[in-house]
Amino acid sequence: MTAPLLEVTGLSVAFGDTTVVQDLTFTVEPGQCVALVGESGSGKSVTARSLLGLAGRGSHISASRMQLSGRDLTTASERDWRRIRGPEIGLVLQDALVSLDPLRPLGREIGDSLRLHSTLSATAVRARVIEVLRQVGMPDPERALTLRSGELSGGLRQRALIAAALALDPPLVIADEPTTALDVTIQARILDLLTEVKSRGTGILLISHDLAVVSAIADRVVVMKDGRIVEAGPTRALLESPREEYTRRLIAAVPTDKPRGTPLVPGSTGVLPARSSRWTDAVGPVLEARSLVKTYSRAGDRFRAVNDVSFEVARGETLGLVGESGSGKTTVARLALALTRADEGDVLLDGAPFSTMRERDRRPLRSRIGAIYQDSLSSFDPRYSVRRILTDALDTAPVGDRSTVAELLDAVGLPTGVAESRPLFLSGGQRQRVSIARALAARPELIVCDEPVSALDVTVQAQVLDLLNRLQAERGLSYLFISHDLGVVRHMSDRVAVMKDGRIVETGTATDVFTDPQHPYTARLVSDAPRLTLPS
């Protein structure tokens, strides 16, 4: 039996008196991918940084054993670390505009590791950078040398980040949320690339919050919570028969392939929206969009953000709108809310004109359509407490039919105590609940939900999605549910519309669209979406 590539025993990391990682033990073999999975605050990223000696100022690291290819890391000096980082361990960060220095061309950024750790000549460095760029599938690598991070798309930037980590061919690569900000189809390509890297014998330590991503590539999974290991084991065994309660919760919270109405939080009762014929058949749709067109001009070019989009949302129904970044989803949301004027087409509310009226006349009708956003914090006036936010919204409800702040908080499952807090001091899940409560205050018939759970941890996401479903069942609400996440959309929607480049390419019931996609783009989206490989 060969020695493991990376062996960590009893790793603890503390900042002052706060211990953020405690007694962590795991190994990575050559050519193996081990995933550290956990929600925010679980200590997974700090762990990754500690393995590079980069936990940061004020950190205290202790481990009974931390060995890389048989070499002891616990006694490494800053000088030693600088010789380990790069040739021994490569790091791939989450894609962001600034994951690579925006002022320096790719050639320099990637070439830096070669320049630091080898005696190659300038031409040899250049040749190696081109080689490694080609290896990660960068189109036209010679030209790419001169580009800077701002000139690349997210997917290509992520490839460049991987290239930088691979430049010295290190035996171990640490990938910290390498696909998190990427679109589904691009995410799938990056995962393919990492699988290829793995097949060449490189060990990968993958840090992720997303079990579905992990199940696609990892050989072993280590589930972390609050700095400790909850459970570890081979991926398949762990997903199929989790031993720990938390792991089960984590798996249950993934909405992909969970039928509509099933609760995502174990133990709570499921509610299938009781869609009586009173809502769906007798009356027309709540919201109807007819041939919407919206054109923006960008850098001299005019481009159609929304191009001939029509849909309707029936009473008590959820229409899911799914698409990748730049597909025009958010513009559709703004058009539906009449926040932006459409160039062509119109929006009807209960069969009556909504988007074409004057703002002054529309204002009384606005309380019938509510909205929830991804970034709920910025949708609250920074000076307002939760109570003020809600009373402010209650003013728009019909007189004589107003809830109290306490009732609203109760409806969204928040304790009355939060009323006096400011949203800044609440957790992401609590903020989104406040934002739902605000939307409910005006007694709307329809709520436009624009990526409402994209910024939340998966177990929190599960709670919020369950809440939205319960409210819909109790109050007969309709949702226009916008998301990039196919799993979430499928779980939430009765019907689904798929958007690409400003157009709706396919509409149908959720089941039809996801099991029997008609449009090739939908088919690609569905096949690229990572899913948990669970026994049926």
Add this chain to the structure above:
Amino acid sequence: MSELDLRTAAASAAPVRRRRASVGEMLAGLFVLFLLVATVAPGAISWIDPNAISAREAFQPPSLAHWFGTDESGRDIYSRVVAGTSTSLLIGVSATAIGLVLGLGLGVLAGFGGRALDFTVNRVIEVLFAFPGLLLALLVIVIAGPGPVTATIAVGLSTAPGYGRIVRGQLVSIRSSGYVESARVLGHSPARVLTRHILPNALAPLLVLATLGIGQAVVWAAALSYLGLGAQPPAAEWGAMLSAGRTYIGTAWWLTVFPGLMIVLTTIATTVLGRSLTRRTGGTR
């Protein structure tokens, strides 16, 4: 798209500590307190008549009797510095007020007046910026003649375009903010959105800015006095005192050093307080 960012890990690792006032902030606060007392009740902290002439006591270096020494006519410099506080601060505060009101006017016109007005006001601000620093103030003085009142107005005018640009930026960013949009989605009227959301959020940082601006205005006004274009020498104004003491710099340094120190300390104190206000009201720094 989701903006799960890399810093959350670092942020959660380093616990957020609620800031207590730092030593610098406390010293700045004390100094401002001193300035306020010197303005309201100069007699409470100085005991010698600032204008009492005594030829025998001319050019006394700092001592227990005369903390900051005496000038060429034997007047006590400490008393004169204290007495001059009200004049210098009054000029600084009024100039800042003038600049703020004009800047607010410009900013509101640009921020709310529609596209054409926004364009026009922006050009006006751009043109005013082409008179850098004291130049605009000097032009005003050429037109209206020197004197403390003109100097105040002149300094106020020169600071107006800067405030105007900031107010406009503030209004534009607040108008397109998530919370204003939420209020619109709820169906609140424009008047209500303006009074409950836009104005309160735009004005708070402006007050901070004013705090920072007072120090600058005091310096500029003192510079004009120093050049003989503001308050004139016999007056106990810091800039004018400096100007009068300049002749004796080789033999009696205390004539210039102490009034100058007051100006420097005033600027530092207002800057420190302004910044701590910015931090506390939720600004970035």
Add this chain to the structure above:
Amino acid sequence: MTPGLQTTNRVDRSRSHRVLRWLLVRLGGAAFVLWAVATLTFFAIRLIPGDPAEAVLGGPGSQASQETLDQVRRDYGLDLPLGVQYLNALGRLLTGDLGTSYALKVPVADLLSAQLGGTLILAFSALLVAWASALALSLWSTGGGRIAGSVGQAIELTAAALPHFWLATVLIAIFSSALGWLPPVSTGGVLGLILPTVTLAIPLAGFLAQVMRETMLDTLDAPFIVSARARGESEGGIRLRHALRHASLPAISLSGWALGYLISGAVVVETIFARPGLGRTLLQAVTLRDVPIVTGVVLLVALVYIVMTILTDAASRLADPRLRTAEGER
């Protein structure tokens, strides 16, 4: 699978087009601002109470006869309607004629062109010194732990708060009167340039250092710094190759403003050090109400300021590719 590079190809082709458009817009804007400054000063000067002809002859105290006044009015074109006077002034301006000084009776353009050089030398040397010391200070204060950080901040704050007139006086007291190392007047030569330069540079350096330190701290927090560390880059390398560049960006873009600030400061500094230049000329003209010189200086300074803003803008675009491709991003 290659959408990224295709779009950048398109960016490439339109790059020269965009640079040209940028330049035209900036030049057009500059012409407009200059015209507006000229117009504004022309009409503002008319607000001065009293007869300009009397001002030419030395003010109301001159007791000039009616004939002399008429003669002056004809000579200076003051008898013409205001609109014609304005157009005449603009026309002369286009040919570089700034009028004749009331007090000195010489063409303003000749007078100012002799003074401009001295002021620009002073302003640019101060800018250079301020830049270098701000860079050194911010590098030191961000690299030496908490104490260096606080000390650096205190130095910045104090430096930025020092008024030119006081600093000049104190520096003269120390280096000329007490130590006798440097001349208190700056008539010429490098030695005479030192004190005025330092006086102008210190407060500016304090201000620039604040901006640079903050940018540097922000940069050191950025993900690409983690990437750089993770490939084994040393602290020095990180500062040299990454932080320094990012920290100089705001300093570059502030240079246009800084030059304006320095020229305005030159009014005080040139006066104190009895150094010939635009600032001292301006102050004398303001005191004597010599209107043509005042307008001339104002226009000249506006011109220098505008040219400098365009230059710094171009430098910023060169140094920061994000400004060039900003439109291409989502």
